[in-house]
Amino acid sequence: MPEEIKAHITGVVFQIPAKPGDRVAAGDAVIVLESMKMEIPVEAPRAGAVKEIKVQEGQTVQEGDVVAILE
Amino acid sequence: MYSEADRGAPHVRDADQAIEIGAAPARESYLNAERILEAARQARADAIHPGYGFLSESWRFAEAVQRAGIVFIGPRPDAIRKMGDKIEARRLMTAAGVSVLPGSLDALADAAFAEAVAHEVGYPVILKAAAGGGGIGMARVAKPADLAAAFAAATRRAQAAFGTGDLYVERYVERPRHVEVQVFGDERGAVVHMHERECSIQRRHQKLVEESPAPRLSAATKEGLTAAAVAGARAIGYSNAGTMEFLVDEAGGFYFLEMNARLQVEHPVTEEVTGLDLVVAQLRAAAGEALPWQQSEIVQRRAAIECRVYAEDPAKGFLPSPGTVQKLELPSGEGIRIESGVETGSTVSVHYDPLLLKLVAHGATRLQAIERMIDALDRTVIEGVRTTVPFLRRVVASPEFREGRVHTQMLEQGAFNA
Numbered sequence: 288m289p290e291e292i293k294a295h296i297t298g299v300v301f302q303i304p305a306k307p308g309d310r311v312a313a314g315d316a317v318i319v320l321e322s323m324k325m326e327i328p329v330e331a332p333r334a335g336a337v338k339e340i341k342v343q344e345g346q347t348v349q350e351g352d353v354v355a356i357l358e
Numbered sequence: 359m360y361s362e363a364d365r366g367a368p369h370v371r372d373a374d375q376a377i378e379i380g381a382a383p384a385r386e387s388y389l390n391a392e393r394i395l396e397a398a399r400q401a402r403a404d405a406i407h408p409g410y411g412f413l414s415e416s417w418r419f420a421e422a423v424q425r426a427g428i429v430f431i432g433p434r435p436d437a438i439r440k441m442g443d444k445i446e447a448r449r450l451m452t453a454a455g456v457s458v459l460p461g462s463l464d465a466l467a468d469a470a471f472a473e474a475v476a477h478e479v480g481y482p483v484i485l486k487a488a489a490g491g492g493g494i495g496m497a498r499v500a501k502p503a504d505l506a507a508a509f510a511a512a513t514r515r516a517q518a519a520f521g522t523g524d525l526y527v528e529r530y531v532e533r534p535r536h537v538e539v540q541v542f543g544d545e546r547g548a549v550v551h552m553h554e555r556e557c558s559i560q561r562r563h564q565k566l567v568e569e570s571p572a573p574r575l576s577a578a579t580k581e582g583l584t585a586a587a588v589a590g591a592r593a594i595g596y597s598n599a600g601t602m603e604f605l606v607d608e609a610g611g612f613y614f615l616e617m618n619a620r621l622q623v624e625h626p627v628t629e630e631v632t633g634l635d636l637v638v639a640q641l642r643a644a645a646g647e648a649l650p651w652q653q654s655e656i657v658q659r660r661a662a663i664e665c666r667v668y669a670e671d672p673a674k675g676f677l678p679s680p681g682t683v684q685k686l687e688l689p690s691g692e693g694i695r696i697e698s699g700v701e702t703g704s705t706v707s708v709h710y711d712p713l714l715l716k717l718v719a720h721g722a723t724r725l726q727a728i729e730r731m732i733d734a735l736d737r738t739v740i741e742g743v744r745t746t747v748p749f750l751r752r753v754v755a756s757p758e759f760r761e762g763r764v765h766t767q768m769l770e771q772g773a774f775n776a
Binding site for chain 1: 562669670674677678679680681708709710711712
């Protein structure tokens with residue numbers, strides 16, 4: 288079942304290490320946010336394939352925003 | 359000068375003249391030397407105080423300011439450059455007779471060389487970035503088998519953060535204290551120290567609580583630290599305010615860590631303890647005046663503690679908590695000093711450091727300063743963003759803190775959690 292990956296903090300998208308189709312393990316960084324001079328990974332909650340990345344580098348996301356979809 | 363994000367900030371409103379220098383992202387404003395110099399020219403400023411973030415330790419910026427015919431309020435660019443290169447700093451301090459941790463004196467060519475040095479130094483070791491700061495690119499390595507992977511990861515992180523992946527390796531000290539010495543020099547070569555600050559309560563290698571005098575510091579260690587700090591600063595012809603940072607091990611041995619070639623966030627601690635105004639002294643020194651004090655006149659008159667109130671959630675590993683300050687109530691009274699950048703309604707932006715305010719308490723004794731700090735934390739109300747206030751209260755009220763039994767690894771080991 289597809290699962291939404293949500294940002295757990297407010298920040299700016301700094302890096303997107305994963306791309307659609309990538310297999311990720313639980314705990315892998317899908318998106319890296321930058322907030323208050325810290326780089327904070329948004330991690331895959333479980334293993335799976337990345338279905339969609341919903342954000343772009345430089346974009347500001349709020350806590351709770353969906354940043355990616357896991358297959 | 360201020361960025362678009364700080365347009366409504368209290369310090370901008372309080373200024374006689376304020377110039378907007380660019381958009382919220384720091385590289386378009388506070389890290390943009392050209393914009394800053396433009397604003398300085400527009401205001402016909404004769405000096406720039408770089409503060410303690412952003413470009414304050416950029417020797418290139420200091421040099422650009424001087425080239426523009428403007429006084430840079432801080433050390434000379436070559437002193438900043440020498441201390442900014444952590445490997446060069448280690449070498450210079452060793453030459454000046456200041457003890458450094460056993461480790462490499464040059465940048466490590468590769469993982470194999472790192473292994474050879476680590477073998478000589480003894481495990482565990484710590485890898486650090488030559489251009490380092492703020493804990494970025496640091497990695498503790500417990501055994502030889504882990505070194506190659508840690509070396510590759512630390513190189514990558516250092517390269518991304520500082521533009522150079524150069525690393526060095528040092529012995530890793532278990533349960534050390536972070537004790538630093540405030541130094542001050544004039545343009546004529548005189549250097550004094552303004553005693554020590556204990557700053558062991560840290561998360562992510564960044565300080566949360568600082569105090570002076572340092573508790574449980576033997577007279578011999580204190581004497582050695584201050585003498586080493588002055589000798590080190592003299593050796594590089596240091597002028598203006600600076601801080602020599604040391605690790606102190608459980609036996610009282612101390613090792614030079616790095617020098618911060620600027621005013622520190624925690625300078626109010628030293629001001630409250632000595633009764634001297636460091637920023638005024640910085641302006642005077644930058645104007646070419648001789649140091650206004652003899653070493654013997656600089657005395658620790660009382661005890662002071664600073665707590666850094668960050669917009670972070672201690673319950674979630676100190677994750678950033680940007681947002682809007684819905685309500686702000688700050689304590690006041692005998693022995694309390696506050697340096698705050700926010701007020702009710704302030705936006706706490708994702709673009710900058712999460713420091714909201716500094717709470718400083720002083721007292722005739724350390725115990726009185728602690729009691730005042732606990733009371734001040736109890737009376738601090740901040741709504742709208744998560745803050746370190748409840749965590750700081752647990753630290754300051756803990757038996758470990760009261761007894762001065764602290765070290766820099768306590769927080770990562772889970773101390774003071776609710």
